Amino acid sequence: MSGYWNFVLGIFVFASYFCTAQNSHEGVIYDPDEKEPIEFVAVYNGKDHTMSNADGRYAFTSSLDTLVFYRLGYQKVSKSFLGLTDTLYLEKAPYELDEVVVTNAKTLWQKVKDSITHNYLFAPFREKFFLRALLKNNDTLVRLQDIEGKLARKTLLYNQKMELTPKDFTFEFNNMRKTGVVRDEHKVYYRFPTLYGLFSSFIRLNATGNDFTLTEKPFEDVEKVRYEFVSNPNHPVVRIHGYYIINTLNNAIEEYHQISEPKNPPYSERKQVKFRTKRYELTVLFEKDPLKNKYYMKTAKRNTVVEISDKKNTFTEVYDSSFILTTSDSFITESVKKNVSAVRDIFKLKFPYNPAYWNVQNTLLLTDEMEAFIQNMGKDNTEFKVRSNIKD
Numbered sequence: 348m349s350g351y352w353n354f355v356l357g358i359f360v361f362a363s364y365f366c367t368a369q370n371s372h373e374g375v376i377y378d379p380d381e382k383e384p385i386e387f388v389a390v391y392n393g394k395d396h397t398m399s400n401a402d403g404r405y406a407f408t409s410s411l412d413t414l415v416f417y418r419l420g421y422q423k424v425s426k427s428f429l430g431l432t433d434t435l436y437l438e439k440a441p442y443e444l445d446e447v448v449v450t451n452a453k454t455l456w457q458k459v460k461d462s463i464t465h466n467y468l469f470a471p472f473r474e475k476f477f478l479r480a481l482l483k484n485n486d487t488l489v490r491l492q493d494i495e496g497k498l499a500r501k502t503l504l505y506n507q508k509m510e511l512t513p514k515d516f517t518f519e520f521n522n523m524r525k526t527g528v529v530r531d532e533h534k535v536y537y538r539f540p541t542l543y544g545l546f547s548s549f550i551r552l553n554a555t556g557n558d559f560t561l562t563e564k565p566f567e568d569v570e571k572v573r574y575e576f577v578s579n580p581n582h583p584v585v586r587i588h589g590y591y592i593i594n595t596l597n598n599a600i601e602e603y604h605q606i607s608e609p610k611n612p613p614y615s616e617r618k619q620v621k622f623r624t625k626r627y628e629l630t631v632l633f634e635k636d637p638l639k640n641k642y643y644m645k646t647a648k649r650n651t652v653v654e655i656s657d658k659k660n661t662f663t664e665v666y667d668s669s670f671i672l673t674t675s676d677s678f679i680t681e682s683v684k685k686n687v688s689a690v691r692d693i694f695k696l697k698f699p700y701n702p703a704y705w706n707v708q709n710t711l712l713l714t715d716e717m718e719a720f721i722q723n724m725g726k727d728n729t730e731f732k733v734r735s736n737i738k739d
Contacts (some may be wrong), residue, residue, distance in 0.1 A: 368546060370428040371408040375399075376416065379436040387632065387646050388418040388437065397709055398646065398673055401649045406709035417631060418572070419592050419602045425466055449561040449574065462598040463504065467633075468641045473499045473683050474629040475676040477710045478545075480693055481717075482527065482537060483667040490527025490537075492676035493711075495704070496520040499683040503643060504550055513543040513690050518682045522707055526724040526735035535620055535655055539664050539693040545670055549631055549647040558582065570595045585609045603631045619657055625665075626652040636677050645678040675710055700736040 376388045376399050384403025389396065395409040407414060417423045421437040449455060476498050482490035501515035530536045540548075564573045572595055578587040589605035608629040614621040627650070634645035648671045655664045687696050713721070724733055 351571050361433060362571050369408050369410055369411060371406070372428055372431050373404070373406045374431060374433050376403045376405065376435045376437060378421075378439070380439065385418060385421070385437055387630075387648075388416055388421075388471045389634075389645070391415055391417075398711060400712045400714055402712075402714045404712050404714070406708070406712055408563050417570075422568075424428055431436075440569060442573070443565045443567050448561045449551070449563050455561075455574070458598045459593065459600060461623065463506075466597055466599040466642050467504050467638070468643070468678075469502050469504065469506075471499065471501055472677075473497060473679045473681065474643065474674050475679060477673050477675060479669075479671040479711055480525075480539060481669040481671075484531055484537075485665055486667070488716055489531070490525075490694065491717055491720060492525035492527070492539075493523065493705075493708075494520060494693075494698075495522040495708070497679070497681065497683045498546075511547055513541075515528075516543055516546055516689050517683050517685045518542055518689055519685060520687050520696075520698045522708075523696070524737050525673065525694065526721055526733065526737050527694070528731040529734050530732065531664060533657070533662055533664065535664065537653075537655075537668070539668070539695075540670070541690045542687070543689040545649065545693070546672075548629070548649055549644060551629075559587075565595075573600065583610065595665065599633070599635075601642075603629070605629045614656075616658070620655060621658060622655045624651060625654050626650075634677075639678050642679075643674060645674055645677075646674070647672040654725055671711065673711060694734070700738055702738070704716070708731055 367627055376385045376452045377383065378385050384399070384401070386401050386403065388399040388403070388405070390398060390405050390407050391410055392411045394411050395407065397407050399405045412427050412429075413425060415423060415425050416430070416435060416437060418437065420440055424435065424437060426435075457545050459731055474496075474497070476496060478489070478494040480492040480494075481488065497519045499517040502509070505511055539578055558579050559576045560579075562575045564575065566572065571592055573590050573592050575590045576588065578585065580586070586608045587605065589603070592602040593599065594601050605628070609624060612623045614623045614626070616622075628648075629650075630646075630648045631644060632646045633642040635642050648669065650667070650669045653666045653668070655666060656662060687698070721737065724735060725737065
């Protein structure tokens, strides 16, 4: 009898292992026309989710056998793990042949405004997030900071009657890694934004009105339209261009992309340093939660190029900062207990390093450049003061 039960137990253990076996794959995603990697491709199935980094690389692990690759503006692809190769090519979603200059933009945006409370949540909610902060000095990476945690928001979007304040955001960090130089060779400290300043910048999505020309480009096979906008070429201060992708079934904004390029911007001064913004770029992607039936901010990226000099023009430095936000779990029921300030320079925030988390983190993989940078910052022979919480 005992042999029988041992045999049954063996079957049970094998079955349990088989049912929970994990499929894993790492790969890279490319645009076949541009011959460039595609960033922010969602890789997911009914259970797990990740996304591609700036190199187009992703790592995905799941007990399910199927996975989907999708990025707005591209055709959706479904694969099994056995059908995957190291490189996946995503084809662009085709547009209809005709594109139309929109002459009555007010009607379009009235439809969006009329649907906004149906599409987005104007009430407090909580979510899990992953934030990556990068800084380059003259095209050389000098800072990297990754943060994983929870966020409580007052609301996702704001109307004109709602006041936006730092108290609208509560942050709880679970994990953080950071490393990078504090000051450059000219003793310049590049100040990162606050969490409040950064997250509030992701919800400013207005580029309409009489100062813009709007061109409508419907997609061929999906109920979405891309509206490209460009500011008046005679505007003396700045050139703004980009696009909205709008779902024509519910008038929801699903993607917003804006590039602002000031024309001969003036310098601002602080102590012995002067600086000016040369370029500002913002991308925000929204996704609908199937349970709440509301859109949330799935991914956002803010990039700013700043030129810095001194009052005597003895040097010129170009700083390029990037901040990438992705939401891994929307509308969570967990509480959020504040453990960091929302109004302090992000790079000055402190939190312990947890190697057990970072050794397996695949929400957003490090690029090859980032991995080399972390290794270099860990050496003792760096010529600049390094601020880091990363320990071996």
